[in-house]
């Protein structure tokens with residue numbers, strides 16, 4: 028069984044990025060610059076944004092973190108995005124989701140200039156992805172594709188079952204795996220909360236991508252011997268024995284599923300780290316697009 032270790036794969040990508048950035052800076056140019064907006068004090072969001080900013084520093088990107096209280100007005104947030112869109116020294120903009128209920132996430136996503144949408148959520152970028160055009164691929168599915176490449180996992184001709192159809196993970200993942208690209212060419216089944224007989228469908232899968240947000244949902248009796256299992260789920264589950272009072276759980280019951288698999292991602296230490304790698308690669312690409 029191969030453990031698809033996100034630490035190893037993301038480290039290798041970050042090393043490449045570091046080299047590219049230092050080559051750019053050595054010619055006297057400014058480094059790529061990511062602006063991140065964080066609204067409120069959601070613990071998980073704080074951790075994700077802090078990690079993205081830390082990773083920027085590590086590889087030599089500039090970064091700006093803009094924080095708002097969770098009472099911030101939608102108009103204020105949109106105005107800030109507008110300013111970042113017009114700021115020529117900002118290459119990538121990300122707004123950490125989820126946002127408070129009084130703010131329309133869709134409006135916020137659509138306010139970001141698609142050329143700076145390094146999270147790949149803007150409808151223009153999603154549309155390009157569907158048509159197989161060069162674009163910013165949503166960071167998590169992009170990270171998964173990078174992981175498949177890093178460990179040279181064969182996908183061609185395989186049956187992939189994606190559990191979850193969200194705009195940021197399941198749906199783009201299903202499009203990528205079905206596309207005529209390096210780690211694509213799968214036959215894809217996309218499952219969701221209204222799919223009956225999910226277990227039988229999963230049992231037919233050569234590749235399972237679990238992205239539903241239900242801890243340890245995928246059990247050993249749903250997985251074929253020799254399958255490749257990608258666990259996207261991250262849920263904080265209360266645990267009094269843990270230092271922080273919670274443990275991170277994936278959507279796959281790792282202990283019972285992993286012995287059956289050909290390859291599997293751990294949680295934590297799997298897809299999450301690759302998401303950051305995808306975001307950083309998109310940010311460098313945005314910089315190169317804006318400065319050619």
Ligand code: NAD
Nearest residue numbers: 167191192193196219220238239240259260261298299302
């Ligand atoms: P979401 O809530 O937007 O979507 C969940 C999807 O799962 C929905 O499409 C729903 O139809 C489907 N679903 C729910 N219950 C189901 C069931 N019983 N059977 C089949 N399908 C079911 O979630 P999301 O934003 O796509 O995130 C999914 C998980 O991935 C969450 O745990 C989230 O925290 C995690 N996530 C991780 C990363 C990362 O970097 N590792 C990035 C994004 C999301």
